[in-house]
Amino acid sequence: MTDKPLFVTKEQLEDIASRYPTPFHLYDEAGIRNTAHALQDAFSWNEGFREFFAVKANPNPTILRTLMECGCGLDCATSTELLLARAVGARGNDIMFSSNDTPAADFQMADQLGAFVNFDSIDLIYFYRSQVGTLPEVVCLRMNPGGEFEGANQIFDTPQGSKFGMTPDQLTDACRMLIQAGVRNVGLHALLCSNTHGNSYYPALARLLFSEAVRLRRQTGIHVSFVNLSGGIGIPYEPSDEPCDITAIGEGVHAAYEEVLGGANMDDVAIFTELGRFMTGPHGCVVTRVLHLKQTYHDYVGVDTCAADLMRPAMYGAYHHITVVGRPGGPNKTSAPATHLYDVVGGLCENNDRFANGRRLPEVEVGDLLVIHDTGAHGRAMGYNYNGRLRSAEVLLRTDGSYELVRRAESPADYFATLDVTPFFDKLPH
Numbered sequence: 359m360t361d362k363p364l365f366v367t368k369e370q371l372e373d374i375a376s377r378y379p380t381p382f383h384l385y386d387e388a389g390i391r392n393t394a395h396a397l398q399d400a401f402s403w404n405e406g407f408r409e410f411f412a413v414k415a416n417p418n419p420t421i422l423r424t425l426m427e428c429g430c431g432l433d434c435a436t437s438t439e440l441l442l443a444r445a446v447g448a449r450g451n452d453i454m455f456s457s458n459d460t461p462a463a464d465f466q467m468a469d470q471l472g473a474f475v476n477f478d479s480i481d482l483i484y485f486y487r488s489q490v491g492t493l494p495e496v497v498c499l500r501m502n503p504g505g506e507f508e509g510a511n512q513i514f515d516t517p518q519g520s521k522f523g524m525t526p527d528q529l530t531d532a533c534r535m536l537i538q539a540g541v542r543n544v545g546l547h548a549l550l551c552s553n554t555h556g557n558s559y560y561p562a563l564a565r566l567l568f569s570e571a572v573r574l575r576r577q578t579g580i581h582v583s584f585v586n587l588s589g590g591i592g593i594p595y596e597p598s599d600e601p602c603d604i605t606a607i608g609e610g611v612h613a614a615y616e617e618v619l620g621g622a623n624m625d626d627v628a629i630f631t632e633l634g635r636f637m638t639g640p641h642g643c644v645v646t647r648v649l650h651l652k653q654t655y656h657d658y659v660g661v662d663t664c665a666a667d668l669m670r671p672a673m674y675g676a677y678h679h680i681t682v683v684g685r686p687g688g689p690n691k692t693s694a695p696a697t698h699l700y701d702v703v704g705g706l707c708e709n710n711d712r713f714a715n716g717r718r719l720p721e722v723e724v725g726d727l728l729v730i731h732d733t734g735a736h737g738r739a740m741g742y743n744y745n746g747r748l749r750s751a752e753v754l755l756r757t758d759g760s761y762e763l764v765r766r767a768e769s770p771a772d773y774f775a776t777l778d779v780t781p782f783f784d785k786l787p788h
């Protein structure tokens with residue numbers, strides 16, 4: 359099997375692990391910046407282009423600030439994510455608020471921050487107006503085309519079964535209602551798949567949304583100021599996966615833009631994206647140490663991380679590549695032959711707490727450092743405290759080779775922070 363390259367050396371990993379106990383998430387600032395710039399280059403043909411990084415994928419303030427320095431805005435779904443966006447300096451149109459089943463307080467905060475608001479239903483537009491008093495200047499509408507969504511050469515997904523978005527008829531009604539209410543500008547949004555491979559998803563989605571933009575303009579007279587292609591571009595989790603070619607994707611969207619919008623004299627539409635996984639996924643990994651080995655009907659490698667730090671394998675059976683680095687001061691195993699078959703597991707009392715099943719790896723010893731790849735998106739962010747497991751720290755490898763703790767590990771005090779541990783008798787009335 360071909361191996362995946364690491365963004366750090368064994369020596370760097372040993373140095374970092376001597377400062378911060380394993381496990382921890384490690385992020386690569388240079389990789390994140392390069393990806394942000396590659397995305398912007400791919401869409402530089404569109405004057406208003408902007409990426410709003412999906413905060414849920416990696417809600418670390420240092421990562422968010424790094425992406426904002428690269429010119430990105432932030433895509434939030436809850437009031438807590440809005441607080442985070444505000445804390446890192448995002449204001450007004452730096453923020454896209456893409457929520458569903460939204461509480462009133464969340465809309466009120468989106469209004470206070472002046473965010474773009476992406477509505478999941480007509481009902482939510484009325485709800486927003488009743489709670490906030492006004493409507494946003496630009497209203498973004500989330501579309502669900504129903505049926506199956508077909509790209510150039512593959513069926514991506516079945517929007518029919520998805521809880522998100524409005525039908526085309528509801529979009530028409532929404533535009534008519536908005537014009538009545540004095541709103542002149544809308545955006546259109548759809549997220550129809552995640553972790554797509556190949557380069558055809560965005561161009562196919564763009565064609566669909568551009569066609570809807572033309573239809574809505576013709577039928578209602580509304581002005582479409584942006585099309586938000588949302589997230590969904592995938593990354594190569596498996597060594598054999600082809601990475602998406604963002605330049606080709608940008609060109610594919612450009613061709614659809616010229617054809618559909620250019621032909622309709624609508625070439626002032628800005629393109630927005632809300633990528634999460636594509637931006638940070640490959641630029642993070644979990645660094646963990648082997649605690650125990652065990653042989654029963656399988657050969658088990660027990661590591662010091664668990665699903666509390668990375669839930670994707672347990673939740674989706676997702677593949678994450680693993681590199682055996684070796685012991686500090688010991689031989690470098692990163693390119694050693696994969697001679698053994700292991701199940702790599704964490705310590706939760708759940709049999710699905712495992713990072714690999716029947717994986718070919720070099721021979722593993724207790725104390726070896728292991729790297730679990732591609733955890734920079736939907737990794738630490740999905741963590742939880744099941745079994746009283748405390749979530750790991752996050753470390754950033756800076757572009758100059760230095761590293762910085764950007765989130766400490768949880769402590770038992772964090773676990774108990776939501777409890778009143780005052781002895782019960784102290785609370786009894788006297």
Ligand SMILES: *Cc1c(COP(=O)(O)O)cnc(C)c1O
Pocket residue numbers: 412414415433456549552553588589590591632633634635636735
């Ligand atoms: C999850 C999500 C994204 C990001 O998805 P990725 O697959 O990480 O690119 C963007 N927009 C919305 C509304 C989402 O729910």
